Amino acid sequence: MVTQTKYKIEGMTCDHCVHHVTQALETVEGVSSAKVSLKKEEAVVKAEEGVSVETLKAAVAEAGYSLVG
Numbered sequence: 001m002v003t004q005t006k007y008k009i010e011g012m013t014c015d016h017c018v019h020h021v022t023q024a025l026e027t028v029e030g031v032s033s034a035k036v037s038l039k040k041e042e043a044v045v046k047a048e049e050g051v052s053v054e055t056l057k058a059a060v061a062e063a064g065y066s067l068v069g
Contacts, residue, residue: 002032004046007056011065012038024063028055043067 009021018036021043025034030048037043045056053069060067 001049002046003049004044005069007043007045007053008068009036009041009043009060009065010068012036012041014038017065020063021060021065024059024065025056028059031056 012018012021015038018038022034022036025031025036025043025045028047028051030051031045032048033046035044047056053067057067057069
């Protein structure tokens with residue numbers, strides 16, 4: 001089952017940042033899509049139930065940003 005969850009993203013300053021965060025999230029196994037908003041400083045992630053927040057945090061941190069949630 002796919003769930004949709006919003007997460008706060010810290011450290012983004014431009015569209016390039018949005019692209020990096022989106023790519024980082026979408027490379028996580030089980031994530032079907034990620035829509036990242038610079039203005040709202042958030043990401044809406046659609047993923048299988050088994051995808052952990054810790055896995056998402058690690059992917060975003062590796063890209064140089066912070067996922068809060």
